[in-house]
Structures are given as structure tokens and as C-alpha cells.
Amino acid sequence: MLGITGERFKDISGTAFSFVLSVALIGNMLINYLMGVIAQNFGISHLVTVAIAEMVILASLCFIILNRLKNNK
Numbered sequence: 001m002l003g004i005t006g007e008r009f010k011d012i013s014g015t016a017f018s019f020v021l022s023v024a025l026i027g028n029m030l031i032n033y034l035m036g037v038i039a040q041n042f043g044i045s046h047l048v049t050v051a052i053a054e055m056v057i058l059a060s061l062c063f064i065i066l067n068r069l070k071n072n073k
Contacts, residue, residue: 004069 002017009016031054038046 001065004065 001020005016005020006013035047035050038050
């Protein structure tokens with residue numbers, strides 16, 4: 001994703017990288033917090049379920065982003 005960001009925003013690549021990294025870190029903190037809530041309320045056995053759900057969501061987002069980039073070229 002950083003390669004795509006750097007290519008699309010060449011003039012402001014530093015700002016774009018900072019924004020992308022900030023969003024990624026906020027997302028990571030949110031996922032960690034939510035997994036803690038899930039583990040506390042429903043048990044740690046749901047760790048694998050949450051990890052699989054995250055992989056499906058990330059693969060879907062990657063597929064959508066790459067298709068949009070291919071269509072825009």
C-alpha cells in the first residue's frame with residue numbers, strides 16, 4: 001500500500017505516508033482493544049475466529065483496491 005500511495009502522491013509523499021501510517025496504527029490499536037473486549041466477555045478461544053475474519057476483510061479490501069486501480073489506468 002505504501003508503494004501505491006507513493007506513486008499516486010509523488011509531490012506530497014511524506015504527508016501521504018504519515019497519513020497512511022497513522023490510519024494503520026489507529027486501526028491496530030482498535031483491533032487490539034476489541035480483541036481484548038471479546039476475550040474478556042466471550043473467552044480467548046475466539047482469537048482464531050477474529051483472526052480469520054480480519055484476513056477475509058483485508059483480502060476483500062485488497063481485491064477492491066487493486067480492481068479500482070486497474071480500472072483507473
